[in-house]
Structures are given as structure tokens and as C-alpha cells.
Amino acid sequence: MTAPSFDTLPAPLRALATGNVGAFAAPFAAAGFVVATPARGVLTVRAPEAHTGRPGVLLSVGVHGDETGPVEMVAGILDALARAPHELAVDLMLCVAHVDAIAAGRRFIDADLNRMFRTTRHDLVNTLEAVRADELVAATSAFFDACGPVRWHLDLHTAIRASRYPAFAIVPALVAGAARDALVAWLGTAGAEAVILNRVPGGTYSYWTAERHGAAASTVELGRVGALGGNDLARFDAAHRAVAALLRGRTVTGAAPPLVFDTVRTITKLSESFSMRVGRDTANFTPLARGDVIATDGGTVYTVEQDGEYIVFPNPDVRVGLRAGIVVRRCDG
Ligand SMILES: [Zn+2]
Structure with missing residues (x-):
């Protein structure tokens, strides 16, 4: 795969x-906000007064470099x-997560960045993504530590395979109660037709912000992978409107x-x-x-236990020890 050329792209992109x-x-600073770039690809824009009670919103994109x-x-x-910077009604952290992978037009350089938000990384400790995850962890902690109790993290992706529901989201199950209700309702406005409650950390960015910072966090899958500058933005209309509205309160x-x-x-791929x-x-x-064999792994056989189960993210090509798919079931119908 050749690295994409960005020369012809519009300046903001x-x-x-x-x-x-x-x-x-510049426009946000001129409007009186406190603006900082604490890491490469990370912008924070805050109200000048401390403890305003404004929600803190982290928007992350490009965790996978080919999801443009x-x-x-x-x-x-x-x-x-x-x-119209005065319209910003939240404390915002914008994160372009994997700048090197975007430049290379690749999902990742050494290993999947969205498995690195954990303390144990085994043989992946020396990867470029481990270093980048450490930068993002530091910047994200500094941001959320200075925020009020309402914290959101929307980690925006596109899926690499077809989906019965083209837009869907994964929400850590530990996001509960009114925060979950508000997040799920918002995800509906963003075009998500399905939400999966996830109980396994997995090292994802959104699970980490939910666990460590109490964020109403979600990995949002917004349709198919496309080339930078060549995406069909009509597919992102609902999400565009929902994010733009969220930032304006x-x-x-x-x-x-x-x-x-x-x-x-x-x-899990065990061997x-x-x-x-x-x-x-x-x-x-x-x-x-029911009864279908999903996978075998030595003596372990993964079988469908009940009707009404669905497979998501089937991928036998992951590294040993990582998730090769999840099985889900409707919990509201
Ligand atoms: Zn992704």
C-alpha cells in the first residue's frame, strides 16, 4: 500500500x-478560550474559568490510520x-490518535493501538503504538482530571467489514444508569442502529476512559473504510449533526x-x-x-449456546491472546 498524498486536500482536513x-x-484563543496542544495531534479548548461545570468531551479519530x-x-x-467559536459549550479535547498510521495509509505501524490502553502489554511494550498510547493516556488524564463530573468520550471509527447495522457502537457495560441512557440516546441521534454493551476491557481507548475517568465512552463504528478525501460524507450526516450539536450543548x-x-x-485466540x-x-x-461451532482452539470449542446470538468482529488473524470475535444477544427485546 502506498502512502496517501495530502497535498490536494482542503486545508482543515x-x-x-x-x-x-x-x-x-487561533479563533478559539481569540474568543477567550484556554487552548493547548499537550501532545502531537491533541488539542484542548477550555472555558477560561475553572470549575465551570461544563461537560468535558473527548473526540478521538484515527486510532486506526486507515479509518479516515x-x-x-x-x-x-x-x-x-x-x-463561530463562542458556540462551543463544552470543554473539548480533540485527539488525532495515530498520526503516523494515517500518514502511512495503514491501520497501524507495529501493532493495534486500540489494544494498548492497558498496563500490561507483554511483547508489545516496544512498539510505536505503546509509546503513542502512553502520550495519549497522559494527555487524556490531564484533560479529564480538570473536568467536571459530566465526561464523554466518543472514539470514532469505521468498520472494516459489512454490517447488518452499518453504524453501531460499543459501550463499556460499566457506563451505567443515567449516563448510559443519555449516551445510548445520543448514539441513536448519531445514526447508530445498534449498541453493544461490552464487559471485557480489551485495551481499547474508550474502555480505558470509562474505567479510569468515569467517562460515558463509546467506540462508534460509522460505516466502511474509505480513502482520505474520498469518503462519502453523506454516510456520516447523522453523526456529523449529532457531534456538531453536542459541542454546542x-x-x-x-x-x-x-x-x-x-x-x-x-x-479469544488462545493458540x-x-x-x-x-x-x-x-x-x-x-x-x-444454536449448536453452530464458531471456532475451535486445541481442546476449546466455541459453540452457539442459544438461538438469538449474533457474531460481531469475526477475525481469526489477530495475535494469540487477543479477541477474535464476540457473540452478542439482544437485551431489550
Ligand atoms: Zn477502528
């Missing part, structure tokens, strides 16, 4: 895609907001609530003898039949 988030700083649709979408949102109304699924089983019966091209949320 080029700035975001290259991690030059400081390009957006959300980068384009957020470039448009930020460009518009920078023209407004709510989009009239959206259907997403279906909510609980994770009933995580398929190199792991063999998946569900094909790697299987669409997310494909229904399974």
Missing part, C-alpha cells in the same frame, strides 16, 4: 490528518465551529433509539491452532444457530 491541530487554535471518514467529518465540524431530537445487545461470549468456522468476511451481527 490536511491539518487534522497530519496532526497539526494547532491550526485550529471520521477524520474528514471532524475536520468539517471543527472548521465550522472555529468560525444542543440535542438532536426525533431519532429512533438503537437496539441494545449484551456481550454473551468473547472468542496458533485457533480455527474459525465463521468466515472472516462474515458481516457484523450475522445471526447464528
Whole structure:
């Protein structure tokens, strides 16, 4: 795969895609906000007074470098907001997570960044992504530690395979009560048709912010991977409107609530003898039949235990020890 050329991109998108988030700083600073770039690709914009009670919102994009649709979408949102900076109603952290992978046009350089938000990294400690995760952990902690109790983290991705629900989200199950209700309702306004409650940390950025900072956090999958500058932004319309409204303290109304699924089983690749019966091209949320064998791994057999179970993220090509898929079931119907 050749590295993409960014020369022909519109200036806001080029700035975001290259991690030059400081390009957006001036209008917010001129409007009286406290603006900082605590790490490469990270911009924070806060109200000047401390303890304002404004919600803290972390928007992250590009955790996977080839998932460029959300980068384009957020470039448009930020460009518009920078023209009317007084409309910003939250404390904002914008994070272009994996600038090097975006530059290379690749999902990652050494290893998946979205498995690095954990304390034990085993043989991955010396990867570029481990170093980057440490930078993001430090910047994110500094941001949320200075925020009030209402904290949101939207980690925006695009899926690498087809999905019965093109837009869906994964919410850590530890996000509970009114915070979960508000987040799930918001995800509906952003176009998500399904929400999966996840009980396994997995080293993802959104699980980490939920666990460590009490954020109402979600990994949001907004449709298919596309080339930077060439994404069909119509697919991101609902998400664009919902994020733009959130940053202005407004709510989009009239959206259907997403279906909510609980994770009933995580398929973990335990050894190199792991063999998946569900094909790697299987669409997310494909229904399974009771008794179907999903995968075998030495003496371990992963079988569908009940009707009404669905497979999400089937991927036999992950490293040993990592998630090769999850099995979910509707918990609201
Ligand atoms: Zn992703």
C-alpha cells in the first residue's frame, strides 16, 4: 500500500490528518478560550474559568490510520465551529490518535493501538503504538482530571467489514444508569442502529476512559473504510449533526433509539491452532444457530449456546491472546 498524498486536500482536513491541530487554535484563543496542544495531534479548548461545570468531551479519530471518514467529518465540524467559536459549550479535547498510521495509509505501524490502553502489554511494550498510547493516556488524564463530573468520550471509527447495522457502537457495560441512557440516546441521534454493551476491557481507548475517568465512552463504528478525501460524507450526516450539536450543548431530537445487545461470549485466540468456522468476511451481527461451532482452539470449542446470538468482529488473524470475535444477544427485546 502506498502512502496517501495530502497535498490536494482542503486545508482543515490536511491539518487534522497530519496532526497539526494547532491550526485550529487561533479563533478559539481569540474568543477567550484556554487552548493547548499537550501532545502531537491533541488539542484542548477550555472555558477560561475553572470549575465551570461544563461537560468535558473527548473526540478521538484515527486510532486506526486507515479509518479516515471520521477524520474528514471532524475536520468539517471543527472548521465550522472555529468560525463561530463562542458556540462551543463544552470543554473539548480533540485527539488525532495515530498520526503516523494515517500518514502511512495503514491501520497501524507495529501493532493495534486500540489494544494498548492497558498496563500490561507483554511483547508489545516496544512498539510505536505503546509509546503513542502512553502520550495519549497522559494527555487524556490531564484533560479529564480538570473536568467536571459530566465526561464523554466518543472514539470514532469505521468498520472494516459489512454490517447488518452499518453504524453501531460499543459501550463499556460499566457506563451505567443515567449516563448510559443519555449516551445510548445520543448514539441513536448519531445514526447508530445498534449498541453493544461490552464487559471485557480489551485495551481499547474508550474502555480505558470509562474505567479510569468515569467517562460515558463509546467506540462508534460509522460505516466502511474509505480513502482520505474520498469518503462519502453523506454516510456520516447523522453523526456529523449529532457531534456538531453536542459541542454546542444542543440535542438532536426525533431519532429512533438503537437496539441494545449484551456481550454473551468473547472468542479469544488462545493458540496458533485457533480455527474459525465463521468466515472472516462474515458481516457484523450475522445471526447464528444454536449448536453452530464458531471456532475451535486445541481442546476449546466455541459453540452457539442459544438461538438469538449474533457474531460481531469475526477475525481469526489477530495475535494469540487477543479477541477474535464476540457473540452478542439482544437485551431489550
Ligand atoms: Zn477502528
